[in-house]
Amino acid sequence: MSDEVWQRDEVESPCIKLCVVHPATRLCTGCFRSIDEISAWSRMTAQERRTVLAELPARAAIQPVRRGGRAARLKRQQD
Secondary structure, eight states, X not given: OOGGGXXXXXXXXXXXXXXXXXXXXXXXXXXXXXHHHHHHGGGSOHHHHHHHHHHHHHHHHHOOOOOOHHHHHHHHHHO
């Protein structure tokens, strides 16, 4: 058996299990990947994954904050 499998350069997913797609940007609000990137992640090469990862900080900076939802309703009820 080869030790090659233990020496792979695997690029981990940036998923933080906060999977909600923002309606305006169409990016996940947790990891900032597109639906296409999320669905293709397991088939991407390590270089393709690194390219996506390199773009995520810029996407996070432009992602608008969602307003509303359950948290906003609860806050309004308390005010």
